[in-house]
Amino acid sequence: MSAHSSIAPFLDPKLVREGLARRKRLDQVFVVIGLIVMLSCLMILTVLFVDLVRNGAERLTWDFFTNFASRRPERAGILAAWVGTSLIMLVTAVCAVPVGVAAAIYLEEYAPKNWFTAIIEINVTNLAGVPSIVYGLLALGLFVYQFDLGQSIAAAGLTLALLILPIVIVATREAIRAVPNAIREAAYGLGATRWEVTKDHVLPYSTGGILTGMILGLSRAIGETAPIITIGALSFIAFLPEAPFQREFPFISFGWLDDPFTAMPIQMFNWVSRPDPAFQANAAAAGAILLGMTLLMNGIAIWIRYRYRKKINW
């Protein structure tokens, strides 16, 4: 019984207990390290946020949201900037999410595994790492001049949509991949077509992951300054784009897509570099609001995810 004798020491209860205790300790150490890392990340964010709010507290009034930029710091607000940013985000989401999700579904569920899809996959992953200024330059040539969109909200939204498309695709693919294959097989077994499987089973199950990817993308886009400066966002603008909702037929207007704009990060940058130090408070307040907008977007995504999850019962 040589085999028995070789594993015998490991079966010694004392040794097993010691080994187990040691491994459990390691486990505890990891938990503590993880907790420290997470808390320090949260702390940095909190300190940043509190610092911004404290520096900008005097400006964080209702007027700040409803006033246009001004040469007087106490009168200057972010109306044009937050409206611009919101509309750009709308265009970005409407363009990037359907295309990104569709591309991911195709790559995961439909595309044959051959060299062509392999090249596409590598490219998509690489695109996620391209510096944003490069997208800005591409957009300047393509959207602003070639498509003649000019320095408009449409051009900015499309630029940022390009920027976050790879992020949406990669995140959606990960989410789709996490759907257990048994579910697909069961659906096929009941005679479902590929589209039915995707629509009724894969997509509902992966909605949470897809939304996370979308929010990650939009959170990145909302803070981007370089590409929208490249395509020519303005620094001073004291009027709003055309309202998307109108009183008379056809009630919805798309004139705003063609309007000039400014955005939150640009307004902040402009204030930081002003001679009058009082503008620093405006910049801090705008920063706090930008952070708040990102958190709000995340909150909405979490809420939608929660609702979807409740609906799923396999």
Add this chain to the structure above:
Amino acid sequence: MKRRLTFSIPAALLTLWIVAVPWSASAQSMIRIDGSSTVFPIAEAVAEEFQIAKRGKVRITVGISGTGGGFKRFCRGEIDIANASRPILKDEMEACRRAGIKYLEVPVAFDALTVVVNPKNTWVESLTLDDLKKIWEPAAQGRVTRWDQVRPEWPARPLVLFGPGADSGTFDYFTEAVNGKSKASRGDFAASEDDNVIVQGVETNANALGYFGYAYYVENKDRVRAVPIVNSAGKAVMPSIEAVTDGSYEPLSRPLFIYVSEAATQRSEVRELVTFYMTEGPALAREVGYVPLPAAAYQQALERFNANKLGTVFGGVPEVGVTIEELLAREGKL
């Protein structure tokens, strides 16, 4: 099935709208301004007040593409007014000529380049152009690194330099005035496009010296100390509104311009804006830290504008130390 219909009908209508509703161009008239970040505060103030005065009937946008970037867009016909912290250059004139864009050059204010040191610096009482050249000329790179190398009576402390980056019109003018050639400068200094960074650098280092526009000095008088500059008459002059207006702060004071496209001047609101610039501009320029031109100069500039005197009076070459009266008496060239 019913549920699916209720969803797809609005979706189809929405798609129809997107395709069918033409993107209506805005009916209100828009004046597009872009260019120098130095001129921006004045342009912003004028745009703000003009829009209030017109009760929102005119829309104005102001961008910051830099003087060069502004001229590029101006000569492509994308904007109506270019803000410039230096006169238009030869190749930019050429670009405008090729595109058939004619323009009027209007001076709007003075800026005084201000040389500053740390408040703890007790040894520098004034600087001559020769001193500045010794510090900033390209040959000084890596060689002039202590204060006593500029003047022997100054202490043997390290010389720490801050200045604007090479894309700035401030840099262009300063190097032209001090080193005799635009953009000729030593490269071993801390450069920043954001003048607040220069203020901070000089404030925190007792051995520092830097330069930037007058507006940044006005707002930070308690953090940095301005150095009087010896002018051509041999007198050390502190930068101030009076010294710039009477012409004694030279050669580091420079005029700032707007370039108005002739095509845009056909529109009455653009003409009104320029008139507003010349009448309300002086007070607004002073408010945002710039030095207004003498009152007669605004009057004369407006007369030139109304007489449709096209072109630049510089002929595409940078010049230093020309008085505003002299400029306004010259003939323009396209």
